[in-house]
Amino acid sequence: MVTVREETRKGPWTEQEDLQLVCTVRLFGERRWDFIAKVSGLNRTGKSCRLRWVNYLHPGLKHGRMSPHEERLILELHARWGNRWSRIARRLPGRTDNEIKNYWRTHMRKKAQERKRNMSPSSSSSSLTYQSCYPDTPSTIGVEGQELHGSSGCITSILKGNPSDMDGYPMEQIWMEIEAPEVLSGMGLDGGNDNACSSLAAPLLPPTAWDYYPEACWKMDEEIKMAPQFGYSEGVGPCF
DNA sequence: AATATCCCCAACCGCACTTGT
DNA sequence: TACAAGTGCGGTTGGGGATAT
Numbered sequence: 092m093v094t095v096r097e098e099t100r101k102g103p104w105t106e107q108e109d110l111q112l113v114c115t116v117r118l119f120g121e122r123r124w125d126f127i128a129k130v131s132g133l134n135r136t137g138k139s140c141r142l143r144w145v146n147y148l149h150p151g152l153k154h155g156r157m158s159p160h161e162e163r164l165i166l167e168l169h170a171r172w173g174n175r176w177s178r179i180a181r182r183l184p185g186r187t188d189n190e191i192k193n194y195w196r197t198h199m200r201k202k203a204q205e206r207k208r209n210m211s212p213s214s215s216s217s218s219l220t221y222q223s224c225y226p227d228t229p230s231t232i233g234v235e236g237q238e239l240h241g242s243s244g245c246i247t248s249i250l251k252g253n254p255s256d257m258d259g260y261p262m263e264q265i266w267m268e269i270e271a272p273e274v275l276s277g278m279g280l281d282g283g284n285d286n287a288c289s290s291l292a293a294p295l296l297p298p299t300a301w302d303y304y305p306e307a308c309w310k311m312d313e314e315i316k317m318a319p320q321f322g323y324s325e326g327v328g329p330c331f
Numbered sequence: 332a333a334t335a336t337c338c339c340c341a342a343c344c345g346c347a348c349t350t351g352t
Numbered sequence: 353t354a355c356a357a358g359t360g361c362g363g364t365t366g367g368g369g370a371t372a373t
Contacts, residue, residue: 103341142342177361193340
């Protein structure tokens with residue numbers, strides 16, 4: 092008997108795959124990605140699942156354009172830390188390292204280069220300035236001496252008070268569809284907690300199967316079996 | 332209208348680090 | 353202590369849409 096092992100899927104995720112992944116993560120939490128990849132029925136690697144979750148499906152994520160505040164923060168923090176994208180991302184709630192990295196490449200790097208080019212010797216102080224691509228932002232902003240400068244607490248403080256600009260949040264639909272009101276309610280970003288350093292550390296999922304039945308979930312390597320309480324039937328992803 | 336070019340961003344890859352046995 | 357598995361991070365690529373020619 093010949094079993095043809097299906098090749099691991101790569102490339103863009105389908106809506107169905109997203110739903111399967113979301114559902115599985117809700118069951119088991121954000122760990123053991125290889126396991127999640129296996130039991131979800133997705134023909135993806137654990138790494139791929141994790142990436143999709145972290146960069147796109149995570150309920151705490153913001154989507155859409157960077158705000159002037161965020162833009163300013165990215166520039167400031169990049170000047171300070173360089174390409175430490177994950178570190179920078181922790182200062183921007185709801186933004187991922189990947190998003191910031193992409194943003195920097197397309198927007199800020201160009202601006203930084205322009206700035207460098209335009210910088211006259213007389214103005215070459217330590218003051219950090221940049222050209223904003225936002226019409227509502229002053230074309231040149233001096234960061235030095237502002238609240239951005241100084242301790243990390245000062246930096247994060249400017250993010251307080253405006254957690255609501257998450258317009259056009261496409262994942263809302265998916266979360267609705269999978270009946271996760273508690274997650275939706277937790278989508279509000281951490282507006283005032285400076286300890287919430289990780290942008291993804293936002294209120295997340297309810298206790299998962301790991302917490303209740305850690306052993307039960309572990310002993311299913313070769314043959315995928317799942318206790319009925321997880322709503323899992325053999326050969327298919329959970330809850331589908 | 333057709334083609335070329337640019338821009339954006341999701342996703343992959345490889346490596347390093349962490350954790351468990 | 354050594355090894356393996358899992359996870360996180362930064363760099364890079366490729367596809368698709370928007371814009372320019």
